[in-house]
Amino acid sequence: MGTQLRLRSTKILLINLGAIGSEVVKNLVLGGINSLEIMDSSKLKEEDFSSQFFLPDKPENIGKLKVPLVIDQIKDLNNRVNLTINTATFESVFDYEDRANDYLSNFDLIIATEMPKAFMIQLNSYTRKLNIPLYVAGMHGMFGYVLLDLIKHTSVVTKDMGNQPRRPNTKINSNKLISDVSYDEKEKKENITIIDTYKPISEMFSSKELPNQLNRRQLKRLSAAFPLIFTLFDVEKPVYIEDSLDVDMLREKASLVCEKHDIPTAVITDEYLNFFSRQAFTEFAPVAALIGGCLAQDVIQYLSKKESPINNCLIVDTIRSEMPIYVL
Incomplete structure (x- = not known):
């Protein structure tokens, strides 16, 4: 079966249409995907306009459900795409195993963006049982990640x-x-x-594989983006996104992440602590385009069966212009 035929026959679920999700949808729809469902219960906020290009520039839509507002713009890219939406909350579907299995079994591949750690692990437990490949992605301003369990x-x-x-x-x-x-x-x-x-995503949070694939010099040069991104999985998102996180708190938690992954705490620098303190959980359109494009390209490679996909953790550090892949 050729790549285009697989694209046309694969049913994809995308959970959360933020900045990265918008880029993934754009690239997959333009790439020829035939069937796509977007699950997102969020309501439009003023800051969404700066990084989510499908949204019509109408301030009067603030407070309305986001996904119904973007259907026409997505279909304009490819009017043959079979596009559906689901505005149910994550909890209403996935807190009940039978309901979750019934819903997820409709899809061949799942992409989730900007998802809390507990939801991510819960979702992955279902996708593993159903043998459905899962991509998870997120960003913090100039930094981001893609985690994969393609089984x-x-x-x-x-x-x-x-x-x-x-x-x-x-x-x-x-x-x-x-x-x-x-x-x-x-x-x-x-x-x-x-x-x-692939390993379950839950195992990535305590993996000690990095010292087995990086030599001592490479470990010393490891970007602080890695431990700080993993630190933020256990930090609550601020109510007001413009609020900075406490640097001392980040330093303490990031040191624990380094110990857990058996990497030197010296990689955590004041410069990166300040970056993450100010940029945690923020969306930056150019970085979203980079992450979303990379993820969509990997989905197409996965379906083509002509290339080996990312396995299993991609870290994006645009300060260093790096996108290393680690095996966790």
């Missing part, structure tokens, strides 16, 4: 032959295995079958 994925990648031929049953890392290799001597190509296995 298991097999891809066939074609590469030029090197001096040393690739061999079957070779581990690329703890989650990625070359299971088979066929050789095209005439074209000097290798067709490499790669199996990616």
Whole structure:
């Protein structure tokens, strides 16, 4: 089955249409996705206008449910897309396992954005049981993340032959295995079958895999974005988004995250503590475009089966112009 056919036959659920969600929807709809449901119970706030481009610029809509306001703008991108919406709250659907399973079983792939940690883990427990791949993404101003539990994925990648031929049953890392290799001597190509296995997202929050994939020098250079992003999963979002978070609180919690992941606390710098104190939970349109575009591209790669998807944590640090992928 070709990539376009898979795009047309895959039913995708997107939970929360914020800045990243808007970018994901744009890229998937333009990319040819046929069936998309958007689940979002939020009401329009004034700050949404600055980073969510589907919203009509009408201040009188503030306080109204957001998703019904954007349907026409999304369909303008591709009028053949089968677009549906669900304005139920997360709790009303997912606090009941039978109801959650009935709802989620309608979809082949799920993308959730800006989701609290407890909801994320709860959702992932359902998607695992139903064998449905899950992407989770979020941002804090100039920083962001994508976490994936695609359960298991097999891809066939074609590469030029090197001096040393690739061999079957070779581990690329703890989650990625070359299971088979066929050789095209005439074209000097290798067709490499790669199996990616994924862990539940809950296990990422206590993973000690980083020291196994980074040497001492790389660990010292690790961006503070990693521990600070994971710190904010356990920090309550301020009522007023313009309020800064307490720097000492962030430092203390980030140090605990470093200990949990077995990485040096020295990576936490005053500069990054101040960045995250001011930017936590904020949306910045250019960074949302970067994260949303990357996520949508990975979904298409996942469906193509011609490339190995992200496995399993992408961190975005636009201060350093870095987007490293870590295996947690």
